[in-house]
Amino acid sequence: MVSFKELGLVNTREMFAKAIKGGYAIPAFNFNNMEQLQAIVKACAETKSPVILQVSKGARNYANQTLLRYMAQGAVEYAKELGWEHPQICLHLDHGDSFELCKSCVDFGFSSVMIDASSLPYEENIALTKKVVEYAHKYDVTVEAELGVLAGVEDEVSSAVSHYTKPEEVVDFATRTGCDSLAISIGTSHGAYKFTPEQCTRDPKTGRLVPPPLAFDVLDAIMEQLPGFPIVLHGSSSVPQEYVDMINQYGGKLPDAVGIPEEQLRKAAKSAVCKINIDSDSRLAFTAAVRKVFAEKPGEFDPRKYCGPARDLMEQLYKHKIINVLGSDGKAE
Numbered sequence: 001m002v003s004f005k006e007l008g009l010v011n012t013r014e015m016f017a018k019a020i021k022g023g024y025a026i027p028a029f030n031f032n033n034m035e036q037l038q039a040i041v042k043a044c045a046e047t048k049s050p051v052i053l054q055v056s057k058g059a060r061n062y063a064n065q066t067l068l069r070y071m072a073q074g075a076v077e078y079a080k081e082l083g084w085e086h087p088q089i090c091l092h093l094d095h096g097d098s099f100e101l102c103k104s105c106v107d108f109g110f111s112s113v114m115i116d117a118s119s120l121p122y123e124e125n126i127a128l129t130k131k132v133v134e135y136a137h138k139y140d141v142t143v144e145a146e147l148g149v150l151a152g153v154e155d156e157v158s159s160a161v162s163h164y165t166k167p168e169e170v171v172d173f174a175t176r177t178g179c180d181s182l183a184i185s186i187g188t189s190h191g192a193y194k195f196t197p198e199q200c201t202r203d204p205k206t207g208r209l210v211p212p213p214l215a216f217d218v219l220d221a222i223m224e225q226l227p228g229f230p231i232v233l234h235g236s237s238s239v240p241q242e243y244v245d246m247i248n249q250y251g252g253k254l255p256d257a258v259g260i261p262e263e264q265l266r267k268a269a270k271s272a273v274c275k276i277n278i279d280s281d282s283r284l285a286f287t288a289a290v291r292k293v294f295a296e297k298p299g300e301f302d303p304r305k306y307c308g309p310a311r312d313l314m315e316q317l318y319k320h321k322i323i324n325v326l327g328s329d330g331k332a333e
């Protein structure tokens with residue numbers, strides 16, 4: 001058993017309380033490799049932004065949970081080395097799908113876990129979430145739960161349609177489970193294709209897809225039911241057109257990729273939404289930079305020469321999100 005406190009990590013309790021009060025959101029960035037982690041830590045240290053480092057099931061399969069945990073521990077030390085005196089870094093399990101997995105993360109030094117039982121029937125979601133909460137809270141580890149189903153692919157749980165969170169269920173769910181935060185469904189989804197072209201309109205000037213707005217009425221109704229309760233938005237990448245264009249220009253093929261417009265995330269960040277999950281945008285930045293080097297310098301074979309530019313572009317992306325979208329800069333001096 002390792003406590004996250006020994007590793008210099010923090011749970012989400014104080015982070016979220018401050019974020020709701022201050023009208024900003026904490027960035028929750030997924031990481032799978034060293035370059036992503038370096039870019040996240042540099043961006044957060046420079047902007048003094050609290051941050052949630054997320055490890056998904058896919059990341060665990062790809063990079064190994066043990067290695068990722070030591071990397072997160074290293075991130076705290078790296079942050080200090082960069083001059084960030086009191087790093088506010090949370091290590092979070094993204095989309096945990098069983099009690100055993102959540103328990104293993106708690107035992108292993110994670111400071112926060114998500115139990116995603118949103119695809120189960122309501123009562124089963126409550127029972128599993130409650131079990132995880134009871135265990136995690138013994139060690140002061142915070143728990144995110146989910147109610148409602150996002151469209152697209154949630155790890156291995158696939159759903160063709162989005163089922164918005166039902167505001168009439170949230171009080172019962174939060175009370176009976178004791179969860180610390182609630183991920184909701186209001187129209188976001190995972191990946192770089194968040195909406196089909198049929199769900200969008202087209203900008204007559206650029207010909208680009210304009211997605212439908214998020215269901216802010218559902219968010220408002222949830223906040224009315226649970227005043228001041230921490231709300232989480234998954235699937236919140238914006239799929240920046242510049243990265244999509246770069247990828248397509250240098251031999252990629254991402255037709256009609258579309259994300260959540262940043263002005264909608266800005267609006268959400270000012271509300272009780274205090275954790276915004278971003279993964280796909282970082283993947284796009286990484287791929288765009290690598291493709292550019294490969295296209296322009298076909299003789300290059302030193303990975304540092306293409307992973308380095310990818311890291312730089314991701315760092316720029318993370319800073320942009322922190323400063324211009326979430327407003328979390330300067331909140332962890």
Ligand code: G3H
Nearest residue numbers: 056057058059155190279
């Ligand atoms: O929620 C999904 C995240 O983007 C993680 O995706 O399972 O492919 O790592 P992944």
Ligand code: 13P
Nearest residue numbers: 191234235236237279280
């Ligand atoms: P994106 O695919 O929009 O980046 O969402 C990531 C996410 O929700 C991770 O849990």
Ligand code: ZN
Nearest residue numbers: 190234235277
């Ligand atoms: Zn997610």
